[in-house]
Amino acid sequence: MELGDLPQEILIDIFLLLPLKSIGKCRCLAKSYRQQLSTPNFIKSHLSRNTHQENLLLVTPFDTIYSIIPTIKDDTIWKKLPGLDLCNWTEVVGSCDGLILMVLEEFEKFLVNPITLQMVKVPKSPLALKRKKSFRMHGFGYDSSSDDYKVVTLSYYDTDNEHRSNDTFVDVYSVKRGVWKRVERSPYDHSVLQLSPWDYFNRELSQQAMFSKTLSPGAFVNGAIHWLARSRKPGSPSVIAAFNLTEEVFDEIPVPGGVDVQMFVFNKLVVLGGCLCMTHTRENGSIDVWTMKEYGLKESWAKFNIHAANDVWDIFKPLYLIRDEEVVLVTEVETLVVYNRREGTLRDMVVGEGRVVDDGCTFVGSLVSPAHIAPESKTRSLVEVESKTPSLVKVKTEKV
Amino acid sequence: MxxxxxxxxxxxxxxxxxxxxxxxxxxxxxxxxxxxxxxxxxxxxxxxxxxxxxxxxxxxxxxxxxxxxxxxxxxxxxxxxxxxxxxxxxxxxxxxxxxxxxxxxxxxxxxxxxxxxxxxxxxxxxxxxxxxxxKNKSVEWVRKTFHIESDFTPEEEEQMKKEFAWAWEGVDSDVDD
Known part of the structure; x- marks a missing residue:
């Protein structure tokens, strides 16, 4: 009796119950296994069956990436991710289904699966605005209607803040098709982000920081990537703008009751435990975290406060939720601390060899490959021209 | 009612x-x-x-x-x-x-x-x-237990080990508990 004699549906059901590494090893059993365990269908079924344990990925100044493992205790096991440690990552944009969008010092974007260590470069957009004259922010997510992962880049020209109504271009990259396209401009004013007093001050000090870190990455939840922006309506109220990856248009989602609509554009959006969260730093250094428990439902926003006031640092943003009980936070001085919600206590978190982290994000372990591009044509256009805005786009064709 | x-x-x-x-x-x-x-x-x-x-x-x-x-x-x-x-x-x-x-x-x-x-x-x-x-068993263990014969050449086998190095680390002991 061989395992191969079991009916295929039983066999696949058994493999679906295996952890990621076991599946990786079973791919090495024989050719037929390699094929069966690598199909997109199998990978998708495994992703949907897997108990979605969130891991944490961090980039440290040693240019090494550490990943981790289920729950965070004091004896957390940090691991180097081989092959990714020589890169100067400057930004971890976000993750979806186990793929992480990361940006290098040289502005190159990569999709990384930290489990399978596959890494694929996102081709540079021929539509991108000149770097030194513009600002940009990225987002990454999944569109279930086209079964495609998408990178979204918002960019606008730096006009020295004279023109507050800067147009924001919206470029979308389809991972499956390997194509960038420019969709309709955002109806919102996204340029306000760099006008926060802190960022404006920073700008004089560090152009590098301005270009890479201070612009907020989009938060992907529920099929849409979210950014804080200003409406172009009278009074320029703050909004949570949601870029729907299926329709490729912006929409607004309800904001928590009682927030300052003039000011909340300076807050931060993050994803914690699968929910969209907005954080606001108070003058005393403590931060409020609103969590939208049920997506799109205004009444479902719930708030908790992290009282972390001290003389040394402020909190930059929350990163990771441990069993609803503890929150891992990045501080303004780039260290990690863990806040216990029940006890109201803070403790340091040591990361690998040092204490300093540049950026990080959570991800679920998966076998999803970042190399989805269909090899159907030998030559493909890197840009797809939208009929609405043909004059904006020059089409470049490149050999693959 | x-x-x-x-x-x-x-x-x-x-x-x-x-x-x-x-x-x-x-x-x-x-x-x-x-x-x-x-x-x-x-x-x-x-x-x-x-x-x-x-x-x-x-x-x-x-x-x-x-x-x-x-x-x-x-x-x-x-x-x-x-x-x-x-x-x-x-x-x-x-x-x-x-x-x-x-x-x-x-x-x-x-x-x-x-x-x-x-x-x-x-x-x-x-x-x-x-x-x-x-779970976590070596490739050899799985092959032996399930009577699976590899149809990879030795070169392919080496190549697989490299490609799936992430999966090969941390293998449990093959003692079947």
Whole structure:
């Protein structure tokens, strides 16, 4: 009796119950296994069956990436991710289904699966605005209607803040098709982000920081990537703008009751435990975290406060939720601390060899490959021209 | 509005259920062994239930794809799950013990029988047990246990080790616990 004699549906059901590494090893059993365990269908079924344990990925100044493992205790096991440690990552944009969008010092974007260590470069957009004259922010997510992962880049020209109504271009990259396209401009004013007093001050000090870190990455939840922006309506109220990856248009989602609509554009959006969260730093250094428990439902926003006031640092943003009980936070001085919600206590978190982290994000372990591009044509256009805005786009064709 | 209860005495005395409990069926294995089983236990297998409903049973139900040893195990499982008053917790515990002692070959036989007889709970349990045994084991262990021959050339094998290096680290000891 061989395992191969079991009916295929039983066999696949058994493999679906295996952890990621076991599946990786079973791919090495024989050719037929390699094929069966690598199909997109199998990978998708495994992703949907897997108990979605969130891991944490961090980039440290040693240019090494550490990943981790289920729950965070004091004896957390940090691991180097081989092959990714020589890169100067400057930004971890976000993750979806186990793929992480990361940006290098040289502005190159990569999709990384930290489990399978596959890494694929996102081709540079021929539509991108000149770097030194513009600002940009990225987002990454999944569109279930086209079964495609998408990178979204918002960019606008730096006009020295004279023109507050800067147009924001919206470029979308389809991972499956390997194509960038420019969709309709955002109806919102996204340029306000760099006008926060802190960022404006920073700008004089560090152009590098301005270009890479201070612009907020989009938060992907529920099929849409979210950014804080200003409406172009009278009074320029703050909004949570949601870029729907299926329709490729912006929409607004309800904001928590009682927030300052003039000011909340300076807050931060993050994803914690699968929910969209907005954080606001108070003058005393403590931060409020609103969590939208049920997506799109205004009444479902719930708030908790992290009282972390001290003389040394402020909190930059929350990163990771441990069993609803503890929150891992990045501080303004780039260290990690863990806040216990029940006890109201803070403790340091040591990361690998040092204490300093540049950026990080959570991800679920998966076998999803970042190399989805269909090899159907030998030559493909890197840009797809939208009929609405043909004059904006020059089409470049490149050999693959 | 209160729902009208057509059977105020409750389902405990449902005559059809009572009949099933007392009525016995005979299951015949591939090697000719015959087993008696109450109908209420037997119909936990969707395949047997269909045969009974279609009345193609004729007293003895032949199961040409299940040998006697395996059928005896399956019947033990069915009887437990048809037992009156067995709590869910009790059944869960039974399921765990039921598969924990089985050798791999037996697990294969039972998973095939559960698939053929369409006994979903048993199928789920055995699948999980097989997967648990496979977790974190080396490629060699899996090949040996499941009698799988590699059709990779030595060069391909080396290439695979490189490509799937992430999966090869941290392999458990191959002692099958």
């Amino acid at each position: 209160a729902r009208k209860n057509r059977n105020p005495v409750g389902k405990n005395v449902d005559p059809e259920a009572q009949k099933k409990k007392t009525r016995t069926l005979t299951l015949k294995s591939s090697d000719g062994q015959e087993f008696s089983i109450s109908e209420s236990a037997a119909v936990l297998s969707i395949a047997i239930e269909n045969m009974v409903e279609d009345d193609c049973a004729g007293g003895v139900i032949p199961l040409p794809l299940v040998d006697g040893g395996t059928l005896a195990r399956v019947i033990t499982y069915l009887n437990k799950h048809a037992e009156d008053g067995a709590s869910d917790e009790e059944k869960r515990k039974f399921d765990e013990e039921f598969v924990s002692g089985m050798e791999m070959g037996v697990l294969f036989d039972v998973v095939l029988a559960a698939n053929y007889l369409d006994i979903r709970g048993l199928l789920r349990e055995v699948r999980r047990r097989i997967a648990d045994r496979m």
